[in-house]
Amino acid sequence: MADNQLTQLFLAGRVRHGLRAAELDTLDRAVSEVRSLVHGEEVVRRGQRMETSTYLVSGFMIRSVTDSEGGRQILGLHIPGDFVDLHAFPLKRLDHDVSAVGDVRIAQVSHRALRAIIEQHPHLTRILWYSTLLDAAMHREWIFRLGRLDALGRVCHFLCETEMRLRFVEMSDGVTFPMPLSQREIAEVCGITSVHMSRTMAALRQLDLVAFDGGAVTILNYQGLADLGEFDGDYLYGRHGGLFDDDYEDRM
C-alpha cells in the first residue's frame, strides 16, 4: 500500500471494522478524475441526478439547503478523507447542495465502480455503508445541538466536534486547528444570525475558552468548552477512547 494513495485518509482515526490494505487498494482503484474546485463551487445540486460520488482529498466542503427567504442552513461540514456524497449512490438524487469552502481537491468515483464493489466485496460494502452512517450520527448530534443548546453551547459543541474530527486526520494537535468557515457560515451551522455569532464568539474569547486568529481556532480550555457544549464525542466513533473502544476491529 503506497502511502500516497488518494484514499489514505478514508476513515482515518475511526473504528474501521478491520478495513484491510487490499480493500483500501480496491477503493483507491475505483477513484479517478481528481480535480480542483474554488470557493463556492458546487459538486452536487439539490435534485440533480448523480452518476458519480465525490471523495474529498484536501480542503473543506459543506452541505446546505436554502429556505424561502434565501437564508442558508449548513447541514454538515466535510473534511479531508470524507466521502462527501456517497449518499448519492443509493439515493441517486440528493435533497441538498454540496459546495467547496476555499480551495479544494476532490476525486470522483463512478457509481458503476461502486456497484462492482458491492457485488464483489461485501466487507468493503459494509464499511462504505458504515461511513455514510457516521454522517447520519453527526446529523443526529446537530439536531441535538440545535434543539437543546443555546447559541454559546452550539458554537462550543461545533468547535469540539470539528476539532475531534480534524484530530482523526491529523489536522489538529488537540489545541489549534484550521477553521475554514467565516462567522457568517458558522452562524449558518448554528442556526443563529451572524450578528449574534459575533457576540457569541466575543463571549467565548471573554471566557478565555478559545482564541480565533484568522482561519484558525486555538482551544484554551477544552473542558470548559466541552462542558458548555455538552460534548461527548462517542458518536464520532473514534478508534480510541469512549464507549466504542473495544472489540471492534477485525470483526464482522
Added chain:
Amino acid sequence: MADNQLTQLFLAGRVRHGLRAAELDTLDRAVSEVRSLVHGEEVVRRGQRMETSTYLVSGFMIRSVTDSEGGRQILGLHIPGDFVDLHAFPLKRLDHDVSAVGDVRIAQVSHRALRAIIEQHPHLTRILWYSTLLDAAMHREWIFRLGRLDALGRVCHFLCETEMRLRFVEMSDGVTFPMPLSQREIAEVCGITSVHMSRTMAALRQLDLVAFDGGAVTILNYQGLADLGEFDGDYLYGRHGGLFDDDYEDRM
C-alpha cells in the same frame, strides 16, 4: 408472496429501486422473534452493543437523547414499516435511545442474518443501505427545521412530514392521521418548551390550519400548513410526485 408477511410495509410508497418479491421474501425470512412493547419500553439504549436490529411492525417509536439537565431531544419518529435501528448493523453501537410510543409490535433481525444478506444479495444490500439513508435525509430536514424555522413553522413542517410518511403506509388519507405524540413530545421534537407548544398549537387552530382531537390530527388547509413549514416532501423519496419520480424503478 403472502400478503400477510411481516415486512410488507418495508419501503411502502417509496422509490424502491426495483425491490423484487423474492428479495422481500429473503428479508422476511431473516426476521424473527416478534414481540410486543408497552409505552416507554426501550429496544436500544445509548452505547449498548447490538447483535440484532429491529423492524417496526405496528405502532410508533422514537429515537432520543437526553441533555445534562434531563431534557430530552427527539431525533426521529418511526412508523410501521421502518427498520428502526438498522443503523446498528454497521455501527454496532448507537449513540441514542430508541423506545416505544404507545403499544408496539416489533420483529428482530439478527446481524448474522444481515451479514448473510450482504454476502449473497448485493441488490437487496443496496436497498437496505438506501433505507438507512432515508433516515439520514430526514435528519437533515430536521436540522433545517430547527435551524431556520420558528416554532409555528417547525410544527407545520413536522405535521406535513408525518402525514406524508403515514400516507405511504396508508395510515393517512391525506387529511386525518394518527399522532401518537403528546404535546410535550412534539415540543421535544421541535426544540421548544411544552408551554410554548401549547400556545403554538392554539395558534394553528386559530388559523384554521389543523384540528387536534385526542390522538389524531386533521389538516384543514394543507397548502397553508406546507407554506408555513416550508415543506417540500422530495426528501422523503416518495414513489409518486416530486423531483424523484422518473427512472428510478428497476435500475441498478
Added chain:
DNA sequence: CGGCTTGTTGACCTAATTCAACCACGGTGG
C-alpha cells in the same frame, strides 16, 4: 483610490422561556 466582504457594536424589538396557578381527565384506593 473606491468598492467589497467580514466582523463589531449599539438601540430597539420580538419570540420564546420561566414560573406559576389552574382545569380536565382517568385511574386507584379507601
Added chain:
DNA sequence: CCACCGTGGTTGAATTAGGTCAACAAGCCG
C-alpha cells in the same frame, strides 16, 4: 361511591435570548 393524585393541557405575567436594523471599522482586491 367519592377522595385523591398524577398527567396533559391551558393561561397569565415577568424575564431573557436572540433578531433586526443601522452605522462603522478593518482588511483586501481590482
